[in-house]
Amino acid sequence: MGTTVVKLNKEKLKEVKQYYKAYISSRKIPYAAFFAKKDGITITAYNSGKVMFQGDNEKQEALLWESMPTESTKKTATLPAGFARKSIMGSDEVGNGSYFGPLVVCAAYADKNHLDTLKKLGVKDSKMLDDKQILKLAPQLESSIPFQKLVVTPKKYNQIQPRYNAVGMKVALHNQCIHLLLEKMSPQKPEAILIDQFAQETTYRKYLKSEKNPITQNLYFITKGEQYHLAVAAASIICRAEFLNSLKQQSQEVGIELPSGAGSQSDKQAAKIIKKGGIELLANYAKLHFKNTEKAQKIAQKQN
Secondary structure, X not given: OEEEEEEOOHHHHHHHHHHOHHHEOOOOOOOEEEEEEEOOEEEEEEOOOEEEEEEOOHHHHHOOOOOOOOHHHHOOOOOOOOHHHOXXXXXXXXXXXXXXXXXXXXXXXXXXHHHHHHHHHOOOOHHHOOHHHHHHHHHHHHOOOOEEEEEEOHHHHHHHHHHOOHHHHHHHHHHHHHHHHHXXXXXXXXXXXXXXXXXXXXXXXXXXXXXXXXXXXXXXXXXXXXXXXXXXXXXXXHHHHHHHHHXXXXXXXXXXXXXXXXXXXXXXXXXXXXXXXXXXXXXXXXXXXXXXXXXXXXXXXXHO
């Protein structure tokens, strides 16, 4: 078992806590902001900003946060001059932090001559749009710009998750979306490809080496990429709409309302599914490696 320690500022520490929200334990450790267990790795975050990762392959998990851009540095991230007005392919994902529902990744292409049209449609950061707006806007985008999306259902996610960590899975999906969209668009090519950053570039490229069709050229990485180009914003909207529609469809299928996120409501609804059909049924609708599964099992046992 290895140990890796990274030092983060207060701003990044908040992001780390939000990221591991579903895995946080009630265990109290002196001077610690939180303690979490994820995929055999323990994460102890101290108020000082030090975060200690312990376990097998803990370095890969720590790489998620080492040298990652923060709010204070993102404004100086290296993007070519006039990037927001260029013809760009952007990629983003939705559902990675939600216990229920699929993981959706999308790549979208926004030609510089269509940027003003996209703005008029209302394309912007999906976090600034409510679900109703997203569900209305996504079909308009899908009929007006080139895009490629991949949907990993919970059932499929649970089958492949043991072979992939969170970063490896997302690298594979982003790369495949980009590869397929480039094929669709050929011979037309984007001026650049912007990936909404979920790991440092060196980590992304390390995982990329194991992919069948690695796209390695003209890549840019930045957090909150939707603020830098409408292509990423469009990809985010398409992803979110797919996630919402899938969650609704799966709720109707199982006969239980499936919430987004990974909070206590997810535990309660998962317990209902367990009582209805056991873990086997839950595996069709939830990402089983989340801490919620253990919590839901305890709730279901108490209700028996």
